[in-house]
Amino acid sequence: MWNRDEQDSQFSEMIEARLSRRGFLTGTAAVSAGAFLALNPVAKAVAAKPTSSLLKFEPVPASTADTVVVPKGYKATPLISWGDPIFANAPEFDPSGKQQSAAQALQFGDNTDGMSLFPISEDRAVLAINNEYTNYEYLFDHQGKNMTSDDVLKAQAAVGNTIVEIVRKDGQWMIDRNGKRNRRITANTQMKMTGPAAGHDLLKTAADPSGTMPKGTFNNCANGQTPWGTYLTCEENFNSFFGANTEGSVNADQKRYGISAKPSDYQWQKFDERFDVTKNPNEPNRHGWVVEIDPNDPNSTPLKRSALGRFKHENAALTINKDNHVVVYLGDDERGEHLYRFVSKNKYQKGNDAANRDLLEEGTLYVAQFDMEDKALKGQGRWLELTFGKNGLTPENGFNSQAEVLIFARRAATQVGATTMDRPEWVAVHPNNEYVFCTLTNNKNRGKEGQPVGGPNPREKNNYGQIVRWMPVKGDHTAEMFAWDLYLIAGNPTVNQGNLYAGSENINANNMFNSPDGIGFDKAGRLWIQTDGNYSNKGEFEGQGNNQMLCGDPITGEVHRFLTGPVACEITGLTFSADQKTMFIGVQHPGEELQASNFPAGGNSKPRSTIMMITREDGGIIGA
Secondary structure, eight states: OOOHHHHHHHHHHHHHHHHTSSSSSOSHHHHHHTOOOOBOTTOOBOOOOSOOSSOOSOOOOOOOSSSOBOOTTEEEEEEEETTOBOSTTOOOOOTTSOOOHHHHTTBOOSSEEEEEEEEEETTEEEEEEEEOOOOHHHHSTTTTSSOOHHHHHHHHHSSEEEEEEEEEETTEEEEOTTOTTOEEEOTTSBOEEESTTTTOGGGOOSSOTTSOOOBOOOSEEEEEEOTTSOEEEEEOSGGGGOBOSSOOOOOHHHHHTTOOSSOOSSOGGGTOGGGBTTTOTTGGGGOSOEEEEOTTOTTOOOEEEGGGOOSOEEEEEEEEOTTSEEEEEEEEOSEEEOEEEEEEEEEOOTTOHHHHTTTTTSEEEEEEEEOOOTTTOEEEEEEEEOOTTSTTOSGGGTOOSHHHHHHTHHHHHHHHTOOOEEOEEEEEEOTTSSOEEEEEOOBTTTTSTTOOSBTTBOSTTBSSOEEEEEEEGGGOTTSSEEEEEEEEEOOOTTTOOSSGGGOOTTOOTTTOOSOEEEEEEOTTOOEEEEEOSOOOOSGGGTTOOSOEEEEEOTTTOOEEEEEEOOTTOEEEEEEEOTTSOEEEEEEEOTTGGGOSOOTTTOTTOOOOOEEEEEEETTOOOTTO
């Protein structure tokens, strides 16, 4: 007979043995044993010694300059900026803000975010890129103060995804406007809903009585990539685009997802009734999903995968478990929301991509529950199943089907007792497939009702963020239990001393930052950390400068600053060329809220979100 208390006790003994070893993954034997970082009595990470064999670059200092700063021996080059044409017949960018929607539909979208590279040949690839949202202060000459129906169409064309072929000539990648795979996917592109929620009454509208053919994707934050060659784009703050022309009321589930019946800042509801929740209350339920796209077929229909749940998705970190089940880790980016895991029903078949294309159609969704001991900063956790009929997900508690569990995944997570987290954002699985990292960006509400301090969320009013990591028991990503600790705690040791707001021991005056967001590994196992935080360089954030990208060694704990961005930007999006000699990163919203930026063109030019290429002057591997 299965005994949870006995299993928890046995697992606790196992992780204590792992966690008691000083130093994290100090070699292959340690990886096999599942050793985790030991934490000292004040619950700070062990100080990192400058012994990393991975971080072979000269760190850069914090910066407030309106440019991208990279280490000595590196260079940063723009690849594509908002408004650049992606087709041979597309018009060039017009900085006046008067260009029409038809032009934007043929150009690179705004506010680049997550992206993936799909090689075609040694010198040709396709980039799939998210365009999260748009800044009206730059999109329109009237800054959104005098919207027309075409303005709404233009804004809808500026979001979604850009898929574009790139070619390498004389060692430099560039856009191929004649690429046969080039495509814009926008808020008006036809999609197909799949999985358990497809066809449910809550997804039906007058325009789509079948509940299976939603239109559009937007607020696409981060991403994922499958081994069968598809792109996963994740719908995050979709609620921002919904509103009402006259104020009305919404129900509790709509409120949980941030939906309100009042005029929205984006004003889409003025000219597109689909976004008026008083007229189309089910339309928001058709958004907040992970969308699977075939980047090699410009005529394919994107698929909204309802089996992965509906919430404000950050990214979708996919790995193939040792038993060939597909596992996808998913963060819900809002204060006090949760961390999820999806396990496919069927197994991955190497070389059989036709069968693999359906692996995200069926499976089981779980949500994480962490130990919450105060100041422990390590412990164990478990995955709680989100299946109709189990763990209280019953009609008595407001769930009448698996479709409703998935449509209202946040409410289901609360029902089963999931841990509220400090904004779980990007998740990344180490190349050895044995441990996983997740950025917890910040949380001003930590310590308030329903969001207790403790466990992986150790600070009240957390304004700096941290990175949690976990290892599933016996390296099995489908297992119920996992061991966890904190890889780092971001902070400011020059402003704060003697407390957790100074950060963990591997954070110092030379590498400090706030709000870790984007995260990813390269093939060698370097951990790349991007920030989206407070860039005021004042008060609690004095000395931290503009948003940045750092590189960490998950073995030694060492962290070096690799790159700083321009004024008022976020650094986000990360992918590499197949040879690891070009890193592609995104600079999102430089000069937001009309702050003084002219990135990337300089002079008196309008600031524009841009994909940057980072290369070494000697042509070597990035970071090595």
